[in-house]
Amino acid sequence: MTHEVGSKWIDHWEPEDQTFWAQTGKRVARRNLIWSIVAENLGFSIWLIWSVSATKLPKMGFHYSTDQLFNLVALPGLVGSLMRFPYSFAVPKFGGRNWTIVSAALLFVPTIALAVLVNRPDTPYWLMATAAGFAGLGGGNFASSMANISFFYPDREKGFALGLNAAGGNIGVSTVQLLVPILITCSWVNLGTLQPTNGLYLSNAGLIWLPFVAIAVFGAWRYMDNLSTARSNFSEQLVIARRRHTWIMSWLYIGTFGSFIGYSAAFPLLLKTQFPEVTANLAFLGPLVGSLARPLGGKLADKIGGTKVTFWNFVAMGLATIGVIQAVKNHSFAGFLLMFLVLFVTTGLGNGSTFRMIPVIFRNEKLKQLALSGSETLEAAMRTARIESAAAIGFISAIGACGGYLIPRAFGASLKATGGVGVALTTFVVFYATCIGLTWVCYMQRRPVPSAGGVQGLEAQI
Numbered sequence: 001m002t003h004e005v006g007s008k009w010i011d012h013w014e015p016e017d018q019t020f021w022a023q024t025g026k027r028v029a030r031r032n033l034i035w036s037i038v039a040e041n042l043g044f045s046i047w048l049i050w051s052v053s054a055t056k057l058p059k060m061g062f063h064y065s066t067d068q069l070f071n072l073v074a075l076p077g078l079v080g081s082l083m084r085f086p087y088s089f090a091v092p093k094f095g096g097r098n099w100t101i102v103s104a105a106l107l108f109v110p111t112i113a114l115a116v117l118v119n120r121p122d123t124p125y126w127l128m129a130t131a132a133g134f135a136g137l138g139g140g141n142f143a144s145s146m147a148n149i150s151f152f153y154p155d156r157e158k159g160f161a162l163g164l165n166a167a168g169g170n171i172g173v174s175t176v177q178l179l180v181p182i183l184i185t186c187s188w189v190n191l192g193t194l195q196p197t198n199g200l201y202l203s204n205a206g207l208i209w210l211p212f213v214a215i216a217v218f219g220a221w222r223y224m225d226n227l228s229t230a231r232s233n234f235s236e237q238l239v240i241a242r243r244r245h246t247w248i249m250s251w252l253y254i255g256t257f258g259s260f261i262g263y264s265a266a267f268p269l270l271l272k273t274q275f276p277e278v279t280a281n282l283a284f285l286g287p288l289v290g291s292l293a294r295p296l297g298g299k300l301a302d303k304i305g306g307t308k309v310t311f312w313n314f315v316a317m318g319l320a321t322i323g324v325i326q327a328v329k330n331h332s333f334a335g336f337l338l339m340f341l342v343l344f345v346t347t348g349l350g351n352g353s354t355f356r357m358i359p360v361i362f363r364n365e366k367l368k369q370l371a372l373s374g375s376e377t378l379e380a381a382m383r384t385a386r387i388e389s390a391a392a393i394g395f396i397s398a399i400g401a402c403g404g405y406l407i408p409r410a411f412g413a414s415l416k417a418t419g420g421v422g423v424a425l426t427t428f429v430v431f432y433a434t435c436i437g438l439t440w441v442c443y444m445q446r447r448p449v450p451s452a453g454g455v456q457g458l459e460a461q462i
Helices: 018-047 049-060 066-094 096-105 108-117 125-134 137-152 155-183 210-223 234-242 244-274 285-304 306-329 333-373 378-400 403-418 422-444
Strands: none
Touching (some): 018 096, 018 137, 018 155, 018 210, 049 108, 049 155, 066 125, 066 137, 096 137, 096 210, 108 125, 108 137, 108 210, 137 155, 137 378, 155 285, 155 333, 234 378, 244 333, 244 378, 244 403, 285 306, 285 333, 306 333, 333 378, 403 422
16 A cells, blocks of 8 residues: 555555455544545535524625525535535545545635625625535535545445444534534634624634634545545446436435435524524534434444335335424424424434445446356456446435425425425425335345355345
8 A cells, every 4th residue: 555645545455355454444444434524524514504694694684585595595505416426526536535635625615705795784695695605515525525435445334434424424514503503602703803793793604614624624635545446537437327226316315315404404494484482592403313313324224224224214204294294284393393303313314224225236236247247357347336336426415415405495485485384395295205116116126136256246135
């Protein structure tokens, strides 16, 4: 292995070799996972920074409508989902360490933009929307981070590793929603250089992250590695767009991660519009329990199969959403909060289980092709499977992240058209029903993968 500071390329990497893994691989993979989590956590925090900041703009003197505020919350989700496409392809092209440095450094842009504009009530809406859109850069970090970590870990441990990496990032959502409401009341964050507006230093919502972004950039530069075995050209990765499983899993991931990020973005403003009498800062609880549930979803999928966990999880998501509808109808805050927390837990479990399914699906497909044609070696087939599954992880995460835009916009449109959120929630129930059907038809009924070169498929049920 090579470890020169400034290049940090590792040329020999065989995580499936248990001797190599025990002696060298596990330690190196863990170090990269730790700093990947740090950078991704900041990415998620900054991605969701407008979920809190937008609710405070009226107090700062901005005269935006409720629909415009929901749009500010939604725009980072749209940009983040679009950025995940190039971000996921960047890791095999430039190296995981190198791209982590770049993507972390880009987080200076949305934080500084927010800090400058929120103190200027005369800021035109289009400019504020542009600043909010830049926060979507943080959403792109997830795709590159997950694709990168998938190369470091063996298939037998990917569920938990990817779940832990994702949870470490996801928890940034609850971090921003817990800390920002507190820190925007403190003058020490901006070193006493600003004057409060109605008791708020809203610029702190951007300023507080600057030193942590600098730490993430340094940590990635000093402690992370690039894998030569992960390198591939664009055409090798783009082939996943022709795989039907890529599109099926993208639909399912909209249901899991799309729900998590969409509900996370909308929850603070949703609480404010549906229960204005509640002033306690409770919005962070949803993303927190959803983040903590994600590794558990991956771990369960490692043990009993991702398909089983995903199928029953979507059933639970549909039932929890129906519970939210009833709580809204009865104007029961306790019921609303409880059902939404259950819904957040299910989004986390589903995130972990669906991401566990992806590498297994692509490995099984390659084993099946190898058994039928024998046109390539097992080693070459597994290398192709790793490249395609990593690309698929980024691609699927990009499409899934569309929920970060669609869900807040659905709530905003529902409120504007009907004065309530029932239409949006009913639409979500119907969507979860389609996910249940797809999971059953496409994966619950699958047959065992035939042996190839003496190697059995990872799972009869994915």
